[in-house]
Amino acid sequence: MVSALVVASAVLLGVVVFRPSKSNADASAIVGTTDSLRQPVHWHADFAVFVNGERFDFDKPEFISKEGEENNPWVHIHEPRPTVVHVHREQTTWDEFMRSLGFELTDSKLSLPDGRVFETGGEASLKFYVNGVRVDTIMFESISDLSQVLISFGPESDSEVRETQIPMVTDQACIPSELCLDRVPAVPEPEPCTKSSGSCTG
Numbered sequence: 001m002v003s004a005l006v007v008a009s010a011v012l013l014g015v016v017v018f019r020p021s022k023s024n025a026d027a028s029a030i031v032g033t034t035d036s037l038r039q040p041v042h043w044h045a046d047f048a049v050f051v052n053g054e055r056f057d058f059d060k061p062e063f064i065s066k067e068g069e070e071n072n073p074w075v076h077i078h079e080p081r082p083t084v085v086h087v088h089r090e091q092t093t094w095d096e097f098m099r100s101l102g103f104e105l106t107d108s109k110l111s112l113p114d115g116r117v118f119e120t121g122g123e124a125s126l127k128f129y130v131n132g133v134r135v136d137t138i139m140f141e142s143i144s145d146l147s148q149v150l151i152s153f154g155p156e157s158d159s160e161v162r163e164t165q166i167p168m169v170t171d172q173a174c175i176p177s178e179l180c181l182d183r184v185p186a187v188p189e190p191e192p193c194t195k196s197s198g199s200c201t202g
Contacts, residue, residue: 042195043087043145044173050165051110051118052154058082062113063101067192072100075143080189083170087143094149095139107137110153123155132166134158146173 049056058064058077065076074089075097085097098105102113108120120126128138129150135141138149148169152161174180178195 038089045147046170047149048169050152078192118153127152
């Protein structure tokens with residue numbers, strides 16, 4: 001009788017010990033593979049950054065990625081379109097993209113790679129626009145396919161931004177997405193990382 005109780009207790013104890021262990025392993029797997037749950041995609045979006053009325057130039061070697069040597073394998077820009085971001089994983093945010101280029105972005109502060117910091121205060125403010133619509137925040141927003149995004153810091157009013165800056169956001173994401181082939185130049189420049197490219201990440 002006693003041995004039967006011991007065996008039964010051991011079995012119960014084994015179950016009690018085993019189940020949390022399995023649960024912990026499962027939880028660890030989920031936590032450890034969060035990024036793997038973000039499915040591969042191949043999206044493109046247009047963007048622009050303005051600081052005190054001046055458009056930031058992303059057409060520089062430190063920002064442009066070469067295929068196979070991307071600053072971030074999941075989100076980057078390529079020649080010949082430094083105003084088009086390439087996205088290779090769903091739920092990739094504007095914060096991830098900006099950080100990959102050396103920027104830091106919050107709802108009220110923009111830090112540039114050269115160390116300059118611009119923060120909302122006085123007459124100047126940080127503003128965000130998605131497809132022409134002003135939004136309160138963008139840093140943790142996912143980059144969506146074919147969207148047009150403007151990040152603007154300065155004293156300009158909303159109407160001034162709409163008049164002078166929003167029209168400067170390019171509309172070229174459809175070209176590497178191969179959705180507007182009629183707009184590809186007759187003698188096109190090499191276009192890396194297009195939708196049908198087999199050599200691009202993702």
